[in-house]
Amino acid sequence: MKEFDFIKQITPSFYKQSSVVKGIGDDGAVIKPPNGHELVVVADAMVEGVHFSLDYMSFHDVGHRVLAANVSDLCAMGSTPLYYIVTISVPTQYTKEDISQLYNGMQGLAKSFNMDLIGGDTTSSDQLMISITAFGSVLSNQKRLRSQAELGDLVFVTGYLGESGYGLHLLEKKEPDSYFINRHKRPVPRYHFIQASSRIDRLSLNDISDGISTELNEIAEASSVDITINYSQLPVHTDMATLQEDWLRELVLSAGEDFELVGTCSKEAWVQLEDACHQFNIPITSIGQVRMQAGERPTVKLREEERDIVLDREGYEHS
Numbered sequence: 001m002k003e004f005d006f007i008k009q010i011t012p013s014f015y016k017q018s019s020v021v022k023g024i025g026d027d028g029a030v031i032k033p034p035n036g037h038e039l040v041v042v043a044d045a046m047v048e049g050v051h052f053s054l055d056y057m058s059f060h061d062v063g064h065r066v067l068a069a070n071v072s073d074l075c076a077m078g079s080t081p082l083y084y085i086v087t088i089s090v091p092t093q094y095t096k097e098d099i100s101q102l103y104n105g106m107q108g109l110a111k112s113f114n115m116d117l118i119g120g121d122t123t124s125s126d127q128l129m130i131s132i133t134a135f136g137s138v139l140s141n142q143k144r145l146r147s148q149a150e151l152g153d154l155v156f157v158t159g160y161l162g163e164s165g166y167g168l169h170l171l172e173k174k175e176p177d178s179y180f181i182n183r184h185k186r187p188v189p190r191y192h193f194i195q196a197s198s199r200i201d202r203l204s205l206n207d208i209s210d211g212i213s214t215e216l217n218e219i220a221e222a223s224s225v226d227i228t229i230n231y232s233q234l235p236v237h238t239d240m241a242t243l244q245e246d247w248l249r250e251l252v253l254s255a256g257e258d259f260e261l262v263g264t265c266s267k268e269a270w271v272q273l274e275d276a277c278h279q280f281n282i283p284i285t286s287i288g289q290v291r292m293q294a295g296e297r298p299t300v301k302l303r304e305e306e307r308d309i310v311l312d313r314e315g316y317e318h319s
């Protein structure tokens, strides 16, 4: 792959965001953050063999998925996506056409969110790695932090849990394409949740990359509260409800990569949030409550048949 030709090929002919002063083509990009907004910056990388396998994913799928993971983090901060920077490390066996497909995957998703590619870096490597840094803007009083959960809040989650993990299992078994496989290959970040929730004063929010057990523990820790969720309230797609019980439990609590949003809000705000999400066609379910912190460290509990068990971070961890 000739680096220079390739950069020319991916350079946009114009930028959708008027705040891009200088995009691709100099030593750095120059951006002028939208007036009255704060800039949110996120980074997420994906590595072949760790986050995806090219045995069953196309380059287009991989591009879509890595940008989706970054946009999901922007949404989890309450911000509107603006721009992204891509760093790729490419093994020599991959062609210019392969990498063009990867960029097509990113650009397809970027188009639906009006995001601009404003720079990046390219290196050779033994393993395909794509690292994205993405930027979003948020009004200062609309940031959605993990530390904003309060005593008495309801806990909510968007969409259905465990679908991506189930899709990965079907892919590994070489099953034909299906709804669940598509949920794994082409996750769609909850972009409209940001608009749907814009009138709510305070939300704590996290996106589900590692699994809801991990994400809820992060909210509990950041907010110094205990959280209890009810297993029977966790939203599960009807076609997964028949899976073997222990496996389903694992998929729902810890498989991760659903890129749904989990968070908390006051009971008064919940009525408004539920209504707004329905108007935007976003499935949302109340799954538990925020309680006073009782022990030495913030704890998440799972209530099942009137019994509470401590729910540790069971989600994915890089060793």
Ligand SMILES: Nc1ncnc2c1ncn2[C@@H]1O[C@H](COP(=O)(O)OP(=O)(O)O)[C@@H](O)[C@H]1O
Residues within 6 Å of the ligand: 043, 044, 073, 209, 210
């Ligand atoms: N290698 C790193 N260097 C600096 N900060 C990091 C690194 N890895 C993660 N972080 C920071 O740690 C925090 C949690 O990261 P992570 O668990 O990956 O969040 P998420 O699950 O939302 O992607 C974020 O603020 C992130 O920017």
Ligand SMILES: Cc1ncc(C[n+]2csc(CCOP(=O)(O)OP(=O)(O)O)c2C)c(N)n1
Residues within 6 Å of the ligand: 044, 045, 049, 050, 051, 052, 053, 069, 168, 209, 210, 255, 256, 257, 316, 318
């Ligand atoms: C080939 C392959 N093996 C395993 C997985 C499962 N997996 C890999 S990383 C991960 C968790 C999310 O990745 P991480 O880098 O922790 O994302 P972040 O929390 O930083 O957004 C999961 C469930 C996968 N998607 N593909």
Ligand SMILES: [Mg+2]
Residues within 6 Å of the ligand: 043, 044
């Ligand atoms: Mg991360």
Ligand SMILES: [Mg+2]
Residues within 6 Å of the ligand: 072, 073, 076, 206, 207, 208, 209
């Ligand atoms: Mg996240």
Ligand SMILES: [Mg+2]
Residues within 6 Å of the ligand: 209, 210
């Ligand atoms: Mg992680």
